[in-house]
Amino acid sequence: MKNELPSTSRSLPIALIRAREGVMAPIRDMLSATGLTEQQWRVLRVLAEFGPLDSSTLADRASLLFPSLTRIVSAMAKRNLITQTRDSTDRRRQIIEIAEAGQTLIDEYADEAAQIAGSFRARLGDENYEQLLDLLAMLDPAQRD
Template sequence: MTSKLPSTERSLPIALIRAREGVMAPIREMLAETGITEQQWRVLRVLSEYGRLDAKTLADRSSLLFPSLTRIAATLREKGFVTQTRDDADRRRHFIEITPSGQKIIDDRADEAARIVEWFKATLGADDYETLLNLLARIDPGAKG
């Protein structure tokens, strides 16, 4: 054992993994009947919030690697939840947009997703919830601000 390392009970990477599992459990439960994955949910949520996006921006905002987004977008397109078009000026650039069927997935679960968020806020307290988001943004290389 080396004394240079913190205890695994106080290890930030391990604590973040444990916290992620705690955060994702109710979301996984919510998505269980939908036939979509957590990653597909993120893509649909981002498209619902921002509208039509180019694939690179969508990957960034969904916290996905570009190759993963390519695969996920193809699956969502096959399910009829998104459309994908090429940029007329730059044929390498693709735009992805949520369809009414994809928006229905979001709309049908909006109340349950809001209840999950409220449970986290109640568990942490509203101020600590906001503080946690702010602290995490400080170590997120892609965070704005």
């Protein structure tokens, strides 16, 4: 018996890509005024939320590959958006922290980012919004037991 592929209108990978583009369009519009990439914004958001982090933890929480994070952090440090220091106990470990300029960007755009998130919540309704986040978390490899 031959397995048939689902219609592309009911394909999970394609649906996720389409949904991502729908979610990211207004965020990209907001970011165009900041001079930040999506990845740089995620780095700042994670650091603003969690405080100083080692590179591996930051890459994981910002959903970035480690080699990409290395390049992104270098560019952000040159713009004084973050600082990098060596861990005092393990000199191989790098600690990354949001700098004042990075926090200022987060603060300046927090209301707009919250409005964007609020528009998705309003479109889906509170219950569907929370359920969608829960369902997506079930597909996150980091959430698997």
